[in-house]
Amino acid sequence: MAKVTNQEVIALLDEKFGNKITDVNEPYGLLTFETTKDVIIEVLKFLKENTVTDFNFLTDITAVHYPEKKHGIAVVYHLHSMVKGIRVRIKVYIDEQHPTIPTATSVWNGANWMERETYDFFGVKFEGHPDLRRILNMDDLGVFPMLKQYPLEDPNRVDKKDEYFGR
Amino acid sequence: MNTLVDKHMSHNQPVYTDNDPQSELVTLNLGPTHPATHGVFQNVLQMDGERIVSGVSTIGYIHRAFEKIAEHRPFYQITPLTDRLNYCSSPINNMGWHMTVEKLLNIQMPKRVDYLRVIIMELARISDHIICNTIIAQDTGATTTFLYLFQFREHIYEIYEEICGARLTTNVGRIGGFERDFNDIAFAKINKFLKEFPVALKEFESLLNRNRIFIDRTAGVACVTPEQALDFSWTGPLLRATGVDYDVRMSEPYSSYQDFDFDVPVGTSGDIYDRYRVRNEEMWQSVRMIEQAMEKLKKEPAGIFHADVPEFYLPAKEEVYNNMEALIYHFKIVMGEIDAPKAEVYHAVEGGNGELGFYLINDGGRTPYRLHFRRPSFINYQMYASMSKGMLLSDAIINMSSMNIIAGELDA
Numbered sequence: 001m002a003k004v005t006n007q008e009v010i011a012l013l014d015e016k017f018g019n020k021i022t023d024v025n026e027p028y029g030l031l032t033f034e035t036t037k038d039v040i041i042e043v044l045k046f047l048k049e050n051t052v053t054d055f056n057f058l059t060d061i062t063a064v065h066y067p068e069k070k071h072g073i074a075v076v077y078h079l080h081s082m083v084k085g086i087r088v089r090i091k092v093y094i095d096e097q098h099p100t101i102p103t104a105t106s107v108w109n110g111a112n113w114m115e116r117e118t119y120d121f122f123g124v125k126f127e128g129h130p131d132l133r134r135i136l137n138m139d140d141l142g143v144f145p146m147l148k149q150y151p152l153e154d155p156n157r158v159d160k161k162d163e164y165f166g167r
Numbered sequence: 168m169n170t171l172v173d174k175h176m177s178h179n180q181p182v183y184t185d186n187d188p189q190s191e192l193v194t195l196n197l198g199p200t201h202p203a204t205h206g207v208f209q210n211v212l213q214m215d216g217e218r219i220v221s222g223v224s225t226i227g228y229i230h231r232a233f234e235k236i237a238e239h240r241p242f243y244q245i246t247p248l249t250d251r252l253n254y255c256s257s258p259i260n261n262m263g264w265h266m267t268v269e270k271l272l273n274i275q276m277p278k279r280v281d282y283l284r285v286i287i288m289e290l291a292r293i294s295d296h297i298i299c300n301t302i303i304a305q306d307t308g309a310t311t312t313f314l315y316l317f318q319f320r321e322h323i324y325e326i327y328e329e330i331c332g333a334r335l336t337t338n339v340g341r342i343g344g345f346e347r348d349f350n351d352i353a354f355a356k357i358n359k360f361l362k363e364f365p366v367a368l369k370e371f372e373s374l375l376n377r378n379r380i381f382i383d384r385t386a387g388v389a390c391v392t393p394e395q396a397l398d399f400s401w402t403g404p405l406l407r408a409t410g411v412d413y414d415v416r417m418s419e420p421y422s423s424y425q426d427f428d429f430d431v432p433v434g435t436s437g438d439i440y441d442r443y444r445v446r447n448e449e450m451w452q453s454v455r456m457i458e459q460a461m462e463k464l465k466k467e468p469a470g471i472f473h474a475d476v477p478e479f480y481l482p483a484k485e486e487v488y489n490n491m492e493a494l495i496y497h498f499k500i501v502m503g504e505i506d507a508p509k510a511e512v513y514h515a516v517e518g519g520n521g522e523l524g525f526y527l528i529n530d531g532g533r534t535p536y537r538l539h540f541r542r543p544s545f546i547n548y549q550m551y552a553s554m555s556k557g558m559l560l561s562d563a564i565i566n567m568s569s570m571n572i573i574a575g576e577l578d579a
Binding site: 027028030032056057058059060062064065076078082085087089108109110111112113114117121134135136137138145146152 | 226230232235239397398413418419510513522524528537539546549578579
């Protein structure tokens with residue numbers, strides 16, 4: 001099966017989505033780009049259904065919190081084309097105050113629990129998700145614990161301040 | 168009837184009891200602790216007699232917030248966390264983590280280290296598959312096979328003990344290599360294992376492969392098509408049993424897997440029998456790879472067990488006490504002051520039950536800015552409840568055993 005290069009993938013995306021594809025780079029050979037939440041599902045569908053790229057497999061969905069950025073939560077998708085032997089990482093930065101993004105369960109059923117996990121830890125609301133509730137934490141936790149404002153240790157303890165350990 | 172049940176099952180409460188006096192369905196709590204589930208899994212099932220009408224999985228009973236903890240630990244302190252993901256094959260997780268950091272730091276391992284890693288990873292894969300396959304047999308009523316093959320897991324643990332001192336949560340290796348060389352006893356034990364295990368595995372297969380009772384219980388049960396499996400992001404033996412020949416060792420070789428001659432076994436129907444056969448065949452392939460690695464080691468210069476990267480590789484204690492540079496490097500590594508590039512890296516290894524991925528973001532601080540584990544058990548398990556619909560309860564039990572879901576990895 002003919003392989004496809006990162007440049008070919010990005011050329012196809014540029015042609016289709018134009019300026020919606022930004023910040024393209026290749027850390028350690030893995031094609032990474034940013035896009036916006038209004039086209040993310042179209043991008044995923046395009047990459048999945050296009051016969052040149054053939055990204056048939058959703059490897060992972062997760063999020064990263066950057067409190068100092070304007071759009072503080074990055075939802076990160078890892079896709080994999082098993083046939084073409086290429087991976088891609090897609091990032092969507094969304095507003096921390098109103099973290100909403102359309103669900104990818106319409107493209108892959110496997111996105112279901114990955115999105116529930118992301119919701120559980122970061123509070124990202126996946127619109128249209130069939131069953132968006134907490135998955136690993138208890139239901140009445142009340143906070144989204146992977147956000148950076150929540151410390152690991154009990155903040156009331158004086159002997160276990162993170163800065164004593166250089167963290 | 169179905170619509171009524173589905174309405175009940177989809178609301179947001181964790182436990183469901185069917186209080187409708189007209190209903191003939193029974194609510195069954197399978198788990199969280201149940202002798203037949205081999206781990207902390209809860210499934211609330213609606214039963215019509217012996218048949219499952221619908222089910223909801225509740226997970227997270229042993230969630231330990233590893234991703235949060237990892238944001239507060241220097242790289243080398245994260246290895247013990249990875250032990251506790253899939254604790255049936257900890258060395259694979261350890262090595263996967265080491266290789267992720269080595270990828271970030273652009274460190275190339277000497278070939279000898281790669282081969283030593285292949286040996287311990289393939290031993291771990293065998294031990295993982297032994298557990299899963301013998302437990303399938305156990306759950307279908309064949310206790311003998313379970314007891315018979317399980318002693319070889321003990322032999323593998325003895326090899327681990329010789330290499331790193333631990334048995335279950337191994338914490339083996341370092342970023343940049345191994346903490347010490349394999350000793351002669353370890354090599355002797357590996358050779359003994361290579362001689363004895365194939366005999367036992369052959370006997371294990373001859374007890375089950377053509378066993379009428381075993382085939383009746385497993386063949387044609389819980390069939391999964393390749394399309395479904397890919398749609399639900401399945402990986403590992405489960406995906407291969409459906410006929411998709413995806414194996415990270417083959418498609419993106421790490422740790423010099425490209426130097427080895429091995430096959431990727433696949434099934435056809437994705438049922439429990441195929442999963443069992445795929446795992447068995449993988450054990451044969453692992454034995455082949457360990458044999459090849461032992462041969463290759465003879466050609467490598469002896470005594471090399473880590474890369475020459477003093478700024479990243481934790482030095483030996485006697486060095487630290489007697490050598491100024493070693494003391495400095497030791498201090499810097501322990502305090503997380505190593506000079507790692509500010510970058511993002513995703514590295515995947517073929518774990519015991521699928522693609523185990525590490526997504527690491529380093530911002531130049533002492534600890535990872537973010538570390539995410541792509542845990543195959545978690546992703547494979549999400550199909551379980553919907554697969555169970557229409558299945559007999561006893562089949563659903565074997566189905567869970569055959570999926571090789573490890574609670575530690577499921578809940579992280």
